[in-house]
Amino acid sequence: MTDELVFYTNPMSRGRIIRWMLEETGADYETRVLGYADSMKGAEYLTINPMGKVPAIVHKGRVVTECAAICAYLADAFPDAGLAPTEEERADYYRWLFFAAGPLEQAVTNHNAKFEPSAEQGRSFGYGDYDRAIATFEKAVAAHPYIAGDRFTAADVYVGSQVMWGMQFGWMPDRAAFQDYAGRLAERDAYRRGNEKDDALMPQQAPAA
Template identity: 65%
Template structure:
């Protein structure tokens, strides 16, 4: 089955890269530039939003980081990155909590948007501090976000925590640091980072 990965190494594509390295399936990488190819007609036929990441697997298009992680876990079950169906409640819960409330809370905070008390009833994340507290409890309740075993939910939620702590969009808390210590030591994470960092260096050398 053909698997093509569309990305930019300085983007959320790094999440999908990590997931691809975890499943271990061969894939082709297409690197897109923000100002040109990412907004071009050819790529917009794949993702009309003109955003990365995206994958095309055997002719099927997937966009959105959390969806890509969940899909790849199911498409390559031998990697063991999704729990059995009977044990997926926490897996789905925290994967999509990271993609929904956490993403929205962090984005709004970075834009200087603070919902009023009335607006908090409409916002799915309520308010930033509440979202961070819930994320902290999820990251510390078990060794991994969905229980005792590493899963695709850790790729996505863990990436959100790692970026947030690194760039200051999430507070540095002991629970986050402990959680990151468990997941960022994985060979697939290191391998994915090396690939993307090399692409960044190549782009810099090329001007």
């Protein structure tokens, strides 16, 4: 039943990552679209995510937030989809999933905000500096067809979204390794379906505040 898996989102948000992931699982789910200025900050939703942000899912009464966590959770919750890592893939799967959600996200966000840490500050920053984080990420993306090896996994949904959005909005350099990786992911049927569903919701939403 769809009420066992409820997806809270806005089409102009990182909820698009989770839409793609949900489409990859093939699971039935209910979508609840929230507005930035109203329902996302309303009392009902704040009981689900006190941060007042999307995306979030509620599966069998359990709340999961944060995109990387949701991707990993859904891979485990729907094993028949084959999105969780094998024993051989597990190290790279978790390493780069959390690298993208942690050091890379921090590096890209600060760089986009025009904040560059000094050499002294970089010693205490998890990502060191932007150039180092991007170079490390580029090597990871170029190492295999997919982030954990030769096979698509849930980690590619999150990592791939970082690459595609990063190049689209200029947060990351437009390099061959990123282009090739993004091109493979953009051909996936689930990615296309997810975009179509979110694009269809766009006219109903006001721009983010």
